[in-house]
Amino acid sequence: MSGGTKDVTIALSGQPNVGKSTVFNALTxxxxxxxxxxxxxVEQKIGYMNLPDGRVAEIVDLPGTYSLTANSPEExxxxxxxxxxxxxxxxxxxxxxxxxxxxxxxxxxxxLSGSVILALNMMDVAQEERITIEPEVLQAALxxxxxxxxxxxxxxxxxxxxxxxxxxxxxxxxxNKPEMTPETQAVIEEFLDYAGEYLPPEYPxxxxxxxxxxxxxxxxxxxxxxxxxxxxRRTNESLIAHEDMSLKIASCxxxxxxxxxxxAVIRPIHGQMSTTRQLDKYATHPILGPVILLLVMGVIFWxxxxxxxxxxxxxxxxxxxxxxxxxxxxxxxLPPWLLNLLVDGVIGGAGLVITFAPILFIFFFAMGVLEDVxxxxxxxxxxxxxxxxxxxxxxxxxxxxxGFGCNVPAVMGTRIIESRRARLLTLLLVPLVPCSARxxxxxxxxxxxxxxxxxxxxxxxxxxxxIALAISGYLINKIVFKGHRxxxxxxxxxxxxxxxxxxxxxxxxxxxxxVKQAGTIIFLAAILIWALSYFPSGEIEKSYxxxxxxxxxxxGHLMGLDWKMLVALFAxxxxxxxxxxxxxxxxxxxxxxxxxxxxAHTLAPAGALAFLVTQMLFIPCVATVAAMYQELENKLWLLxxxxxxxxxxxxxxxxxxxTALLLGVGI
Numbered sequence: 001m002s003g004g005t006k007d008v009t010i011a012l013s014g015q016p017n018v019g020k021s022t023v024f025n026a027l028t029x030x031x032x033x034x035x036x037x038x039x040x041x042v043e044q045k046i047g048y049m050n051l052p053d054g055r056v057a058e059i060v061d062l063p064g065t066y067s068l069t070a071n072s073p074e075e076x077x078x079x080x081x082x083x084x085x086x087x088x089x090x091x092x093x094x095x096x097x098x099x100x101x102x103x104x105x106x107x108x109x110x111x112l113s114g115s116v117i118l119a120l121n122m123m124d125v126a127q128e129e130r131i132t133i134e135p136e137v138l139q140a141a142l143x144x145x146x147x148x149x150x151x152x153x154x155x156x157x158x159x160x161x162x163x164x165x166x167x168x169x170x171x172x173x174x175x176n177k178p179e180m181t182p183e184t185q186a187v188i189e190e191f192l193d194y195a196g197e198y199l200p201p202e203y204p205x206x207x208x209x210x211x212x213x214x215x216x217x218x219x220x221x222x223x224x225x226x227x228x229x230x231x232x233r234r235t236n237e238s239l240i241a242h243e244d245m246s247l248k249i250a251s252c253x254x255x256x257x258x259x260x261x262x263x264a265v266i267r268p269i270h271g272q273m274s275t276t277r278q279l280d281k282y283a284t285h286p287i288l289g290p291v292i293l294l295l296v297m298g299v300i301f302w303x304x305x306x307x308x309x310x311x312x313x314x315x316x317x318x319x320x321x322x323x324x325x326x327x328x329x330x331x332x333x334l335p336p337w338l339l340n341l342l343v344d345g346v347i348g349g350a351g352l353v354i355t356f357a358p359i360l361f362i363f364f365f366a367m368g369v370l371e372d373v374x375x376x377x378x379x380x381x382x383x384x385x386x387x388x389x390x391x392x393x394x395x396x397x398x399x400x401x402x403g404f405g406c407n408v409p410a411v412m413g414t415r416i417i418e419s420r421r422a423r424l425l426t427l428l429l430v431p432l433v434p435c436s437a438r439x440x441x442x443x444x445x446x447x448x449x450x451x452x453x454x455x456x457x458x459x460x461x462x463x464x465x466x467i468a469l470a471i472s473g474y475l476i477n478k479i480v481f482k483g484h485r486x487x488x489x490x491x492x493x494x495x496x497x498x499x500x501x502x503x504x505x506x507x508x509x510x511x512x513x514x515v516k517q518a519g520t521i522i523f524l525a526a527i528l529i530w531a532l533s534y535f536p537s538g539e540i541e542k543s544y545x546x547x548x549x550x551x552x553x554x555x556g557h558l559m560g561l562d563w564k565m566l567v568a569l570f571a572x573x574x575x576x577x578x579x580x581x582x583x584x585x586x587x588x589x590x591x592x593x594x595x596x597x598x599x600a601h602t603l604a605p606a607g608a609l610a611f612l613v614t615q616m617l618f619i620p621c622v623a624t625v626a627a628m629y630q631e632l633e634n635k636l637w638l639l640x641x642x643x644x645x646x647x648x649x650x651x652x653x654x655x656x657x658x659t660a661l662l663l664g665v666g667i
């Protein structure tokens with residue numbers, strides 16, 4: 001009924017790794033819409049369900065967040081929706097096996113709204129960890145409904161629906177929420193006396209004052225903007241004088257959490273080691289941890305491309321090659337430019353998007369398994385120290401590693417990185433990971449020019465890319481981000497069995513986001529490249545792309561390349577392996593064997609090496625650029641990356657060729 005009219009709105013809130021998406025899927029089934037929050041790359045999910053009394057409820061799955069202090073886009077979105085969206089009921093989903101961490105967020109929610117339900121998910125995991133929870137006692141202590149659940153088995157889903165309906169009809173009158181100490185309350189009252197009128201009016205005054213004293217950057221910016229300068233200086237001095245207030249406020253909340261837990265939770269006997277602790281002896285070990293991670297990622301890498309590549313080839317055959325061949329045979333009545341547009345622009349552009357689908361789906365599903373099982377956090381922890389030396393983040397390793405197969409899923413995979421700065425830096429560096437398409441060009445040309453030394457040249461050029469990635473990450477972080485290092489604070493969730501249906505649904509939803517959004521950009525870019533290669537004469541040798549090649553000929557001369565090789569390099573923007581096809585057209589070769597012979601007589605080994613170095617470091621293909629455009633909040637970063645990679649690629653190519661000239665090697 002997603003096109004119908006909602007009667008009430010329910011917000012799902014909770015920390016990461018508590019099964020919130022599984023609860024969302026259990027309530028809404030397939031009746032849901034997935035996109036991004038306006039102006040953000042943070043995922044937005046909205047679904048619908050029928051309550052027992054027939055009312056239609058819109059379910060809004062808020063981003064996972066540990067608190068309601070605006071330290072990240074997720075936290076800002078979650079709290080703004082709760083305050084401004086005014087949902088009728090808030091369902092706080094918690095991990096029953098880690099109740100203390102979940103209740104901290106519940107305490108903040110209760111200070112904003114009384115219509116809160118505690119969904120006590122993963123009761124089976126708590127049982128496996130020998131933790132006993134008494135939901136009735138916890139409900140009596142909190143004075144709000146508490147619903148025990150195992151969402152992946154849909155246990156408790158009906159009880160949650162009934163609880164939602166009951167709260168809509170009769171909201172809890174006096175929930176037990178955290179209270180501040182008299183000392184803290186006095187500071188709040190003093191602050192409100194002189195600054196209260198300048199607080200954002202849509203937020204409760206006491207709650208907004210708490211956030212100011214906790215150092216919330218959004219509220220502080222608001223005060224600085226709206227307060228008279230003298231009053232702002234006084235406020236700033238007062239905040240400095242009470243800089244320990246954030247700890248005191250947190251202490252009040254944790255004391256409240258401890259009281260709730262003491263009332264309703266029985267821990268295992270001291271000395272018993274849980275399954276999670278036993279596994280973590282190896283997964284988080286400083287030496288074994290990275291080794292295990294490499295093995296896990298190697299398996300995922302193998303599965304993704306072993307299963308995905310044949311499916312991609314199959315789609316390429318039936319969605320690109322067969323239609324193109326049919327048009328070539330039966331479309332002779334069409335004007336040549338239109339036939340060429342349909343084959344190279346429309347089919348090639350749209351087909352390029354669709355053929356990526358199997359690899360992307362398998363990647364999203366595999367990453368979802370690691371995340372849901374609880375291993376993702378361990379993998380990031382295992383390599384965080386090494387990645388920080390490069391100016392990166394622990395979680396950056398996973399998408400970068402997948403980039404060896406294809407940069408597109410690597411770009412999409414950066415969504416697992418919560419830190420905006422770390423995610424941005426990873427996105428900028430993904431194109432430096434040599435993908436399988438670049439390896440095709442590399443293998444083809446190294447055999448022609450370097451014979452038995454080809455494997456060593458290949459590995460050397462891959463090494464150049466990895467060194468360039470490390471140095472670039474260090475320099476961009478040092479110069480552009482001023483050496484900022486993101487603190488890597490991550491909860492290590494308990495290991496648990498994933499919900500396979502939810503994983504498949506989530507992978508499919510993310511795939512559709514890519515196809516719908518990036519597909520449009522790829523389609524338009526492919527048509528643009530086709531137009532440049534076809535017009536004005538219908539021959540690539542006389543096209544605008546060739547004009548560009550002649551214009552860039554002096555640059556090619558510095559690398560020992562003619563204009564045709566430069567055009568082949570620029571043509572790789574459509575797809576990296578397109579360089580070989582473009583060489584075949586421009587050099588008039590009839591096949592790979594004859595092309596190899598032509599290249600061997602046309603190009604010196606030093607020029608070939610310069611070309612390969614430039615190709616390996618050059619801007620990524622249009623599919624990767626489209627994915628980056630989709631993922632980057634500030635699109636100017638894409639322009640920065642293209643300029644940076646172009647300078648790096650051509651600068652290194654020139655350096656390689658000129659060094660060879662000086663040494664008299666391979667000329």
